[in-house]
Amino acid sequence: MEQRKHDNFDRFAKDYNQVFSESVDVSGGDRDYFSEYKIIEVSQKENVSAKLRVLDLGCGDGNSVKYFSKYFPQSEFVGTDVSEASIEEARAKMVPRASFVPYNGETLPFADDSFDVVFTSMVFHHVNFDLHGGLLTEIYRILKKGGRFYIFEHNPLNPVTRKIVRECEFDNDAVLLPHSYTNRMLRTAGFVDSKVNFTLFLPRHRIFRWMHWTERLMTWLPLGAQYFFRSVK
Numbered sequence: 001m002e003q004r005k006h007d008n009f010d011r012f013a014k015d016y017n018q019v020f021s022e023s024v025d026v027s028g029g030d031r032d033y034f035s036e037y038k039i040i041e042v043s044q045k046e047n048v049s050a051k052l053r054v055l056d057l058g059c060g061d062g063n064s065v066k067y068f069s070k071y072f073p074q075s076e077f078v079g080t081d082v083s084e085a086s087i088e089e090a091r092a093k094m095v096p097r098a099s100f101v102p103y104n105g106e107t108l109p110f111a112d113d114s115f116d117v118v119f120t121s122m123v124f125h126h127v128n129f130d131l132h133g134g135l136l137t138e139i140y141r142i143l144k145k146g147g148r149f150y151i152f153e154h155n156p157l158n159p160v161t162r163k164i165v166r167e168c169e170f171d172n173d174a175v176l177l178p179h180s181y182t183n184r185m186l187r188t189a190g191f192v193d194s195k196v197n198f199t200l201f202l203p204r205h206r207i208f209r210w211m212h213w214t215e216r217l218m219t220w221l222p223l224g225a226q227y228f229f230r231s232v233k
Helices: 016-027 031-043 063-071 084-092 129-142 159-167 179-189 206-217
Strands: 053-057 076-081 098-102 115-121 143-154 192-199 226-232
Touching: 031 063, 031 115, 031 143, 031 192, 053 063, 063 076, 063 098, 063 115, 076 084, 084 098, 115 129, 129 143, 129 179, 143 179, 179 192, 179 226
Parallel strands: 053 076, 053 115, 076 098, 115 143
Antiparallel strands: 143 226, 192 226
């Protein structure tokens, strides 16, 4: 049997929203909530008035790019994914200042030093661990000197996260990345100033909203449902 390289989402391209919404219903959030919160996190660490060139690697149907366009009004966006069916869905969204291109899962179809920011959301746990190093080398190659790489992943230390992933249809083959592994991976690839931030400690149900501000005080605590690193080339 051929070794799994990366999960292909072609068969989920049309009904991704429904499958995702069903899997996260217990959290109190929906897909748009989880897409937008990540871009808000990135916007708080970037100059949103700058004219940046941003890549969403593993963009799926372009939901995150939609929010990049909202929060970075001067920037240009490119989305890429191994799922050509998802790329077609993304193009149909007609996101302002955005283009979408497929890639082969190995070599990113972009020139060296061509992006200010590369963003990935829940991508690496769908990629065989043996391929992580090569993918990071490609990300490093296409980033400009001083460019920033944001990687968001599920936190396997959180039991609710493990339950959601276990019961989600398109996560059947997913292998979650401990934050310590992600940190080592980034440093090995040559990235510097890598800092982890843990997020989503509380349910997103309305009754908990008044407490969400406290999560800003807990970004160091490795119990959030997700985490992200900001790293620099």
